[in-house]
Amino acid sequence: MSQQLQQRDGYSQLAMDLLAKAKRGGATEADIIIADGETFSVQVRLGAVDRLTKAREKHLGLRVFVGKRSASTSTSDFTADSLNQLVAQTYILAKAVVEDQVSGLPAADQLAGAKPDLDLYDPTRLNTEQQIELAKRVEAAAMSTDERVTNSEGGDFDSSSGRVVLGNSHGFLGEYQSSSFSMSVSPVATDPETGAMQRDSWYAVQRKFAKLDSPEAVGLEAARRTVRKLGAKKVATQRVPVVFDSETAGSLMGNLCSAVSGYSLYKGASFLAGQLDKSLAPEYVTVYDDGRVVGGLGSRPFDGEGLPTRKTTVVERGILKSYLLDTYSGRKLGLASTGNASRSVGENPSVGPTNFYLAPGTKTAQDIIKTVKQGLYVTDLIGFGINMVTGDYSRGAAGFWIEGGELAYPVEEITIAGNLKDMFAGIEMIGSDLVFRGRIASPTVKIAEMMLAGS
Amino acid sequence: MGELVQLTSFGLTEGEVLGALGRVKVRDVDYADLYFESCVSESVSMEESLVKRAAKSVSQGVGVRATAGEKTGFAYSDELTKKDLELAADTARYIANSPSGTHAVPVPVHHRPTRDLYPIERAQAEVATADRVSLLNAIDAEARRYDPRIKNVMASLNTEYKVVMVATSDGTLIGDVQPLSRLQVTCIAEENGQRQAGSFGGGGRVGFEFYHEGDRYLRYAREAAREAILNLTAVEAPAGVMPVVLGGGWPGILLHEAIGHGLEADFNRKKTSAFSHLLGKRVASDVCTIVDDGTLPGRRGSLNMDDEGTPTGRTVLIEQGILRGYITDKLNARLMGIPVTGNGRRESYQSVVLPRMTNTFMLAGTLDPEEIIRSVDRGLYAVSFGGGQVDITNGKFVFSASEAYLIEGGKVTRPVKGATLIGSGPEILTKVSMVGHDLKLDEGIGTCGKEGQSVPVGVGLPTIRIDEITVGGTQR
Numbered sequence: 005m006s007q008q009l010q011q012r013d014g015y016s017q018l019a020m021d022l023l024a025k026a027k028r029g030g031a032t033e034a035d036i037i038i039a040d041g042e043t044f045s046v047q048v049r050l051g052a053v054d055r056l057t058k059a060r061e062k063h064l065g066l067r068v069f070v071g072k073r074s075a076s077t078s079t080s081d082f083t084a085d086s087l088n089q090l091v092a093q094t095y096i097l098a099k100a101v102v103e104d105q106v107s108g109l110p111a112a113d114q115l116a117g118a119k120p121d122l123d124l125y126d127p128t129r130l131n132t133e134q135q136i137e138l139a140k141r142v143e144a145a146a147m148s149t150d151e152r153v154t155n156s157e158g159g160d161f162d163s164s165s166g167r168v169v170l171g172n173s174h175g176f177l178g179e180y181q182s183s184s185f186s187m188s189v190s191p192v193a194t195d196p197e198t199g200a201m202q203r204d205s206w207y208a209v210q211r212k213f214a215k216l217d218s219p220e221a222v223g224l225e226a227a228r229r230t231v232r233k234l235g236a237k238k239v240a241t242q243r244v245p246v247v248f249d250s251e252t253a254g255s256l257m258g259n260l261c262s263a264v265s266g267y268s269l270y271k272g273a274s275f276l277a278g279q280l281d282k283s284l285a286p287e288y289v290t291v292y293d294d295g296r297v298v299g300g301l302g303s304r305p306f307d308g309e310g311l312p313t314r315k316t317t318v319v320e321r322g323i324l325k326s327y328l329l330d331t332y333s334g335r336k337l338g339l340a341s342t343g344n345a346s347r348s349v350g351e352n353p354s355v356g357p358t359n360f361y362l363a364p365g366t367k368t369a370q371d372i373i374k375t376v377k378q379g380l381y382v383t384d385l386i387g388f389g390i391n392m393v394t395g396d397y398s399r400g401a402a403g404f405w406i407e408g409g410e411l412a413y414p415v416e417e418i419t420i421a422g423n424l425k426d427m428f429a430g431i432e433m434i435g436s437d438l439v440f441r442g443r444i445a446s447p448t449v450k451i452a453e454m455m456l457a458g459s
Numbered sequence: 460m461g462e463l464v465q466l467t468s469f470g471l472t473e474g475e476v477l478g479a480l481g482r483v484k485v486r487d488v489d490y491a492d493l494y495f496e497s498c499v500s501e502s503v504s505m506e507e508s509l510v511k512r513a514a515k516s517v518s519q520g521v522g523v524r525a526t527a528g529e530k531t532g533f534a535y536s537d538e539l540t541k542k543d544l545e546l547a548a549d550t551a552r553y554i555a556n557s558p559s560g561t562h563a564v565p566v567p568v569h570h571r572p573t574r575d576l577y578p579i580e581r582a583q584a585e586v587a588t589a590d591r592v593s594l595l596n597a598i599d600a601e602a603r604r605y606d607p608r609i610k611n612v613m614a615s616l617n618t619e620y621k622v623v624m625v626a627t628s629d630g631t632l633i634g635d636v637q638p639l640s641r642l643q644v645t646c647i648a649e650e651n652g653q654r655q656a657g658s659f660g661g662g663g664r665v666g667f668e669f670y671h672e673g674d675r676y677l678r679y680a681r682e683a684a685r686e687a688i689l690n691l692t693a694v695e696a697p698a699g700v701m702p703v704v705l706g707g708g709w710p711g712i713l714l715h716e717a718i719g720h721g722l723e724a725d726f727n728r729k730k731t732s733a734f735s736h737l738l739g740k741r742v743a744s745d746v747c748t749i750v751d752d753g754t755l756p757g758r759r760g761s762l763n764m765d766d767e768g769t770p771t772g773r774t775v776l777i778e779q780g781i782l783r784g785y786i787t788d789k790l791n792a793r794l795m796g797i798p799v800t801g802n803g804r805r806e807s808y809q810s811v812v813l814p815r816m817t818n819t820f821m822l823a824g825t826l827d828p829e830e831i832i833r834s835v836d837r838g839l840y841a842v843s844f845g846g847g848q849v850d851i852t853n854g855k856f857v858f859s860a861s862e863a864y865l866i867e868g869g870k871v872t873r874p875v876k877g878a879t880l881i882g883s884g885p886e887i888l889t890k891v892s893m894v895g896h897d898l899k900l901d902e903g904i905g906t907c908g909k910e911g912q913s914v915p916v917g918v919g920l921p922t923i924r925i926d927e928i929t930v931g932g933t934q935r
Binding site for chain 2: 049052053054055056057058059060061062063073074075076077078079080081086090093094096097098100101102104107132155157192200201202203233236238241271272273277350351352384386387388389391393394396398399400402416417418419420421422455456457458459
């Protein structure tokens, strides 16, 4: 058993031991991340259990610096032999690449001291029967509200929890636990006249079980979103105002988030390179990234390099005020890290959002739709037609035609196109309906004009 | 035959594997399997003319699955001890509601796959990091030599070496070694304050020497640079319905999105696919014959066997326009009463098996590609694409061009900026009126996502003409 160092409580010790071993092996600096967790997911379909998945997993990632050279490795095998080999191999790999003048750990005095408890963990454990019951309820609610809902891709209930330990050779050692509970359902509706089918889904996700919406509320919303798509048609090619619902507006915030990532910027691969302190959008547009939201889905006490997380104002009253940076990309741009290092085990740090959102306005979604004489209300976007280097944007869309301020009929098989720079500059209204269902969120957004391609 | 070599690499005996299998295969379980996997992946990457990143990742584990009727129980573990196997087995069989106990499973016939589509020795797969570094440096130099407007070159070489072993309750114990490699180049071009990107890459289930054959790696560098430079002069793309000519090779992503996903058996068993009721019906013009073929040597989407131990095959999906078949895994084939096609795939031991594509392509027609372009008065000629996506249920799909040109008066004229094309899966291929004789498979860069699982795939296409499809540009 001395070969197996897999005791959870032993991970901090394991991290320190491996860092010491890396130093002895020639590393000038090193950091290590150890993650473990368990997941349990249940899928039911048409009222019967379709799939149960249960697992526990662990992973360890080591990054070693030899002067200005560095390499990263990872393994799921925690036996002493395997870990000794890993340390040796990482050193060899690091020696094989060239020197990179700005590489290295963050400065010791910048590392997180106090590590606040952000209330990310819920010890609630649901047993198999409870999870099956919840998955059945969310699907039943979706299937029973409208007779046009004829089929289902299934109802899901997932729970997971895990722990992250991060340590580095400056003496940083941090650890936190987190959990997640989520449910979703994907009903299929059939048009009674044409037989054409539509599918949509709805979901809820929280770190705390008690905060989840009821399965009935999630199921009803899924059915509503699905049935309303029946009878969708194409509309003619034209320039129109476009209202993005909160889900699709969230994807625009996702695009902004990629464009302000330090790595895209220093490589010249973002349309926002060189735009700091310049106007991006009208003055009623403010965007934050806040890593310290209590219970937030993107919250964490320290980032993937051990720096404290914080609230960053990315766009303030329309002006691009900050990029999202880790230590490396910050140094490349001559700026300080914003505490946004994101770390998948086994990879170098990259930049990721914490809780990234567009500050809400005061209008309801309905108020916003009312301002549109003729235009598009987008509820679905598909495809990857975004060129981050230029901002050129062209994606498949579905939603509703707006006629005289009202949703007239569902539309599909159309594209919307423009350039993200023009789209952000063209934000005319922002809704009050900000709800976090992930790390990136937005209220409803109205954009002055985009090109719609249809029939 | 002797002991299966993979047993040794996982440190297991046949008795231990069969013991765990017997523990899952309780009375009401129709089928059970154990999937052992060990994977080493390595990557080296370059930017700003510096090869500054190297990474290596090792993972190992087992996935244990039981199916009973439509139900699947699944558990996985990154430990391979007898105790961990038993725990996973007990979790997986939970869905069957049968009493526990060990049941006899058929004694497996040891075998290797009947062919080897990717004969790469471990020694060849393990290339000195220094050699990878010099390959990437040469790519940087070649791209910058192509045109001084190339301001940055990013290149990465990713390799994966996967050893798998599958033990099934229907009497198979089989192993495979699955190498995979991909070299990707992206160039950023800049002129008068305007920036553009171009990308190119390739690979397959091949060794490092593949990139040196005919100086492929240098061609990748030039192609990425060429696309970036070309896009500097691209004009706004048109918007609306028009004829589109797709070039050969990677534009075959059309088939993957428009029909491939819709023909995966799980969606059709559940009757949630737009193709659920179309077997035997016309879904394409009679010049279209489309296959999924996992048996092409060295291809990124190829496999000696799928992840349930079934040999891969060649499945005719559409024959002269008529929908002929679905692609299946064991569960869906059994429930639908149709043949197993060897398309049961999974991303890793941590994921369940799903019916997935391998290499999906349209067979060559007879026409000269030049003649196809000449037939279009005003339209789009698209030769390279980024990603695509499909809504299985309503059949609407998109794919986004990254290199495209206007066709004006039967001639290819100006390059246009990227644009998304959108259509309806069951209808789009009925609008294919011309098929060229120039079938090409892609270079080996495709990755397909489904239910959060990524697997490598291939596509292929001859030059074709689609009479009308909606092009999502910005210009009337």
